[in-house]
Amino acid sequence: xxxxxxxxxxxxxxxxxxxxxxxxxxxxxxxxxxxxxxxxxxxxxxxxxxxxxxxxxxxxxxxxxxxxxxxxxxxxxxxxxxxxxxxxxxxxxxxxxxxxxxxxxxxxxxxxxxxxxxxxxxxxxxxxxxxxxxxxxxxxxxxxxxxxxxxxxxxxxxxxxxxxxxxxxxxxxxxxxxxxxxxxxxxxxxxxxxxxxxxxxxxxxxxxxxxxxxxxxxxxxxxxxxxxxxxxxxxxxxxxxxxxxxxxxxxxxxxxxxxxxxxxxxxxxxxxxxxxxxxxxxxxxxxxxxxxxxxxxxxxxxxxxxxxxxxxxxxxxxxxxxxxxxxxxxxxxxxxxxxxxxxxxxxxxxxxxxxxxxxxxxxxxxxxxxxxxxxxxxxxxxxxxxxxxxxxxxxxxxxxxxxxxxxxxxxxxxxxxxxxxxxxxxxxxxxxxxxxxxxxxxxxxxxxxxxxxxxxxxxxxxxxxxxxxxxxxxxxxxxxxxxxx
Amino acid sequence: xxxxxxxxxxxxxxxxxxxxxxxxxxxxxxxxxxxxxxxxxxxxxxxxxxxxxxxxxxxxxxxxxxxxxxxxxxxxxxxxxxxxxxxxxxxxxxxxxxxxxxxxxxxxxxxxxxxxxxxxxxxxxxxxxxxxxxxxxxxxxxxxxxxxxxxxxxxxxxxxxxxxxxxxxxxxxxxxxxxxxxxxxxxxxxxxxxxxxxxxxxxxxxxxxxxxxxxxxxxxxxxxxxxxxxxxxxxxxxxxxxxxxxxxxxxxxxxxxxxxxxxxxxxxxxxxxxxxxxxxxx
Ligand SMILES: Cc1cc2nc3c(=O)[nH]c(=O)nc-3n(C[C@H](O)[C@H](O)[C@H](O)COP(=O)(O)OP(=O)(O)OC[C@H]3O[C@@H](n4cnc5c(N)ncnc54)[C@H](O)[C@@H]3O)c2cc1C
Ligand SMILES: Cc1cc2nc3c(=O)[nH]c(=O)nc-3n(C[C@H](O)[C@H](O)[C@H](O)COP(=O)(O)OP(=O)(O)OC[C@H]3O[C@@H](n4cnc5c(N)ncnc54)[C@H](O)[C@@H]3O)c2cc1C
Ligand code: SF4
Ligand code: SF4
Ligand code: FES
Numbered sequence: 001x002x003x004x005x006x007x008x009x010x011x012x013x014x015x016x017x018x019x020x021x022x023x024x025x026x027x028x029x030x031x032x033x034x035x036x037x038x039x040x041x042x043x044x045x046x047x048x049x050x051x052x053x054x055x056x057x058x059x060x061x062x063x064x065x066x067x068x069x070x071x072x073x074x075x076x077x078x079x080x081x082x083x084x085x086x087x088x089x090x091x092x093x094x095x096x097x098x099x100x101x102x103x104x105x106x107x108x109x110x111x112x113x114x115x116x117x118x119x120x121x122x123x124x125x126x127x128x129x130x131x132x133x134x135x136x137x138x139x140x141x142x143x144x145x146x147x148x149x150x151x152x153x154x155x156x157x158x159x160x161x162x163x164x165x166x167x168x169x170x171x172x173x174x175x176x177x178x179x180x181x182x183x184x185x186x187x188x189x190x191x192x193x194x195x196x197x198x199x200x201x202x203x204x205x206x207x208x209x210x211x212x213x214x215x216x217x218x219x220x221x222x223x224x225x226x227x228x229x230x231x232x233x234x235x236x237x238x239x240x241x242x243x244x245x246x247x248x249x250x251x252x253x254x255x256x257x258x259x260x261x262x263x264x265x266x267x268x269x270x271x272x273x274x275x276x277x278x279x280x281x282x283x284x285x286x287x288x289x290x291x292x293x294x295x296x297x298x299x300x301x302x303x304x305x306x307x308x309x310x311x312x313x314x315x316x317x318x319x320x321x322x323x324x325x326x327x328x329x330x331x332x333x334x335x336x337x338x339x340x341x342x343x344x345x346x347x348x349x350x351x352x353x354x355x356x357x358x359x360x361x362x363x364x365x366x367x368x369x370x371x372x373x374x375x376x377x378x379x380x381x382x383x384x385x386x387x388x389x390x391x392x393x394x395x396x397x398x399x400x401x402x403x404x405x406x407x408x409x410x411x412x413x414x415x416x417x418x419x420x421x422x423x424x425x426x427x428x429x430x431x432x433x434x435x436x437x438x439x440x441x442x443x444x445x446x447x448x449x450x451x452x453x454x455x456x457x458x459x460x461x462x463x464x465x466x467x468x469x470x471x472x473x474x475x476x477x478x479x480x481x482x483x484x485x
Numbered sequence: 486x487x488x489x490x491x492x493x494x495x496x497x498x499x500x501x502x503x504x505x506x507x508x509x510x511x512x513x514x515x516x517x518x519x520x521x522x523x524x525x526x527x528x529x530x531x532x533x534x535x536x537x538x539x540x541x542x543x544x545x546x547x548x549x550x551x552x553x554x555x556x557x558x559x560x561x562x563x564x565x566x567x568x569x570x571x572x573x574x575x576x577x578x579x580x581x582x583x584x585x586x587x588x589x590x591x592x593x594x595x596x597x598x599x600x601x602x603x604x605x606x607x608x609x610x611x612x613x614x615x616x617x618x619x620x621x622x623x624x625x626x627x628x629x630x631x632x633x634x635x636x637x638x639x640x641x642x643x644x645x646x647x648x649x650x651x652x653x654x655x656x657x658x659x660x661x662x663x664x665x666x667x668x669x670x671x672x673x674x675x676x677x678x679x680x681x682x683x684x685x686x687x688x689x690x691x692x693x694x695x696x697x698x699x700x701x702x703x704x705x706x707x708x709x710x711x712x713x714x715x716x717x718x719x720x721x722x723x724x725x726x727x728x729x730x731x732x733x734x735x736x737x738x739x740x741x742x743x744x745x746x747x748x749x750x751x752x753x754x755x756x757x758x759x760x761x762x763x764x765x766x767x
Contacts, residue, residue: 177705179522179529179569217571219705223508248707252719259714259738261745268708276528276702282756285528285554286702287749367741414706416724 006049014116015044022347027315029191029279032344033097036126045074048118051110056120059108061464064088066105066120073123082131085124090139090163090206091156091463093132093198096125098189099460100338132201139209142169147477150175150229150238152220152417155183157450157462158244159203164470165242166210170477173238174212177219177416180275183246184451185459187275188267190305192312193341196274220245225420230445240445240473243432244466247411247451253297257361258407262291262369266298266306266408273309279316290314291404292322295372297358298408299328300456304341306406307350324350325400329357329377329390353400355379357392361405372400413452421446431455439469444484447473487521487570489563490543495625498550499593500559501535507542509534509572515600516578516696516728519544520704522569523557530554531701531723533597533673534573544570547596547625553753574704575727578694582609583668587659588634589652589682590616591674595626597696598673603633605671611635613667615655617674621646652678653685660689667691672731676740683731693731697722699742714738 018034019025025032036044048070056066065084072080085092099105101121109117131137147170151162154176166172180186182199207214220226226243228235250265252258269288272278278288290313296306307324314322326345328335331354335342346352355377362371376396379388412430423443425433432441432448439447449465451457476483491503509519513534520529536545550556578601586605590598595616606612614634618624619642631637638655639647648655652674660667670693672682679695686693699711699722706724713722714735720726 177571178703179571217569218508219571219574222573223512250707250709252709252712259712259719259735261742265709268702268710271702271708277526281749282553282753284526285753287746287753289746289749366744367738368745414724416705 004046009047009049010111010114012043012047014047014119015040015122017119017122022344022349025192026311026348029312031195032192035129036122041073041123041126042076044119044123045070047111048074049110055108055110056105056118059105061104061458061460062088062467064105064124069127070118070120070123073127078127078130078134079136081127082137085127085131086137086139089124089463090160091128091202092124093128093202094156094185094194095460095463096121096123096128097194097198098338100458102339104460128202129198132198132205135205139163139167139206141210142167144171145169145477147171147239148173148237149240149242149473149477150236151242151244152226153183153244153246153450153452154181154203154214155244155246155450155462156185156459157246157452157466158183158242159206160463160466161242161244161447161449161470161473162212163206163210164467165473166212168474168477170474172210172212174214175218175220175224176214176216178275179216181214181216183244187271188302188305190270190274190309192308193305219416221416221419221421226417226424226443226446227420227422239477240447242439242466242469242473243417243441243446243448243452244450244462245414245417245452247413247431247456249412249414249430250407251409251411252407253358253409255358255360257363257369260361260363260369261367262289262403263361263405263407266296266302266406267411269306269406270302270309273313279309279313288313289404290317290319291369291402292319293402294324294404294406295327295358295400295402296324296406296408297327298410299326299330299335299337300408300410301337301341302456303328303406303408304337304345306408308341308345308348310404310406311348311350325353325402326350327353327356327358327374327400329355330387331355331379334387355390357390358405359397369403369405372402372405374398374400411451411456429455437468438472438483439465440472440483444482486566486568488566489561492561492563495547496622498559499547499623499625500550501545501547501596502561503543503545504567504570505542506544506570506572509544509570510537510539510542513537513544513573514577515580515604516597517573517575518704518727519546519570519572520574520701521546521558521567521571523554523561524568527557527568528554529569529702529704531574531698531704533696534600535596536600544572547593549593552750553757556754556757571704574723576725578604578671578728580604580608585611585613585663585666585668587656587667587670588612588614589656589670589672589674590614590630591652591672591678592618592623594672594674594678595624595630598671599626599629599633601671601673602630606633613659613663614638615640615652615659617641617650617652619643651681653681656682657685660686660691664689669694671695676736676743679731680736680740683734683736687732694728695731695734696727697729697734697739698727699739700746
């Protein structure tokens, strides 16, 4: 085979992801994006120019060795691709599916300037799926060191930290309050975007290789407090703690009618659907209701997921003429969700009501939602976040005919874990104060990372934080120098 | 997995189980609850910690069979295991010496009121108790309640045992008889009972504490499904409670929320009974 020239590489079009048709997929919870075939992988990998200074890598929060893994794919060297991937990323089957690639690695790809970037995420997913099936290069655990690390929370931040600390040979125990590990990956992100089997397989693989102990149903702050975990005499005697408890506390709007039946947080709705498998009721015991006219307030990933789950439940239950609206107070340009999800949501028939804000929810005599009053908005000057601030247009109030309202407004850290955790300082909005480079908190021997530090962010940024904290914990345990002393 | 060590049938629909959960037992306090799940398909159901034994590492739960999950639980036996048994959750009961207090337990609410009455007694309070149920078969723990109370009134709705009355009748009489002496009332039972207890004590201006049994999922403050409207604003029962000032609660909204999944609950029971019948036929 002769080497392709750069010109030839650039003339290959970006390969489309095979996906379920919109009409079919809105009636099931199966995965939407079906994954590349080996042939598509080769075509797509051939597009990469193998840049000497690969800007794509700068865009990745964990610095995945992108040109290296793509080069291996091109050669058909799957094991090499896996090895290159695992240098930096232990959960490729997950990241390849849910990373906002278009604003991270792919936006920096040189090809993006002239046309379409290399589909890095889709290639990454292929490598991840291959490895889950083949297990060609299992993680290896270092010599046991006798040191013990407690990881609180089993979301992407906690898992990544656990893996990198476990590789060093330290004993790792993960404490997770729910009955399944994975954090938002299992309770929030729906099956059709990230199959729970993939999450479980990624976690099992890492945990088994490294002998990590996974303690489910373990609510820290209650079962053990942080001080008890650290207590060497009477407590559990851990040498270090990583706090990766996420930002799971939902917020509700402060408007009249917010407590009627049928106003739910996206967390409640998604937990019923995903973690509890409510869409399979009554095979599974947890029921989940869906309205005929659902309004989802917000336009982040959480809102898209809630809207698309609503749509599927309506279809499964054959609700003729049912509708799902996304109600967002800014305009299309400010939508924070992943581009692919917005695109999929539109294809599936979600209705977007931009520049619209709820001001009151109406209830009937049984306390059930029967309507929502909204006001139209316009965009003013940019605010602190740099986005143009929405301002209500006086006199533009109108009523929406809805029977269910899902609040997807953002979340903050759950305070449960901070009980008996003296010395651990937080900002007034609830997030933990931690050093960005090392993850060190203000409390000795406690590190933190992920959403609990940043507020709701992304899977890969949580993983990045888990990784940096693991490096610092490893250094601390190896050298025994106390950075708090 | 959490093994059931012991089971006692308290009545047709009320069952007691002692479950092995050493970590939970280590920390459990009166007023707190656990979340249990039977198996992979199971829902997460909140149950009050009726008793605990730190040495033996066990938690006692008492439940009433009201729907599919509790009916299924009622069929489990010693040796069977729960897939999930998380806790202790919620805040513990604040117990001090308040002087004279009243403890009211209705139906399965007798189970959670017992450790509270016991703790109040131990703290030096004069404990007046009232327990009630629809009928005689549904009553239990009369002896236990008697042992920790200075006075105990037992009543049934149908008069099949004790006094024929709703718990609010003797409560009102006590409040009148000991006007000014009674400084606090605790009430646990069906929401409708707690609502009427709140209405009974309100004119006497006696602080009244209830333990709310809303629908829950995670039980850790993550979903907001358990929220209750108080005069001061909404609270999450699992994380902020489960005990609240009864005079603050918007009872009608609470009752409406409890009814929200009625259709689904009915379907689940029908499906379950159908399955049980098929299995019985072999
Ligand atoms: C619906 C939804 C869709 C999303 N979609 C995307 C997407 O497409 N792409 C993307 O990059 N990001 C997405 N995100 C954001 C992303 O999922 C989060 O930023 C990421 O999961 C944060 O990881 P984490 O490890 O910090 O926390 P989490 O994933 O929240 O995990 C925290 C874990 O800690 C546990 N925990 C909490 N308190 C305790 C305690 N006291 N004791 C023990 N355990 C505790 C929790 O149960 C949970 O399992 C989405 C988020 C949501 C909610
Ligand atoms: C903090 C807390 C502590 C609890 N402690 C206990 C306990 O110790 N023992 C116990 O038996 N239950 C307790 N409950 C209630 C228990 O969780 C529910 O009874 C159970 O979830 C019902 O599940 P199910 O599937 O069997 O019935 P479902 O099908 O969910 O409910 C069937 C019907 O019963 C009604 N119902 C449910 N619970 C009650 C109730 N307690 N009183 C009257 N009507 C009810 C429902 O509104 C519904 O109409 C507690 C609840 C909370 C939130
Ligand atoms: S981890 Fe995410 S950002 Fe990094 S290369 Fe993979 S898809 Fe891109
Ligand atoms: S920037 Fe694009 S073309 Fe260059 S190495 Fe990265 S993926 Fe390949
Ligand atoms: S049960 Fe979810 S917040 Fe209380």
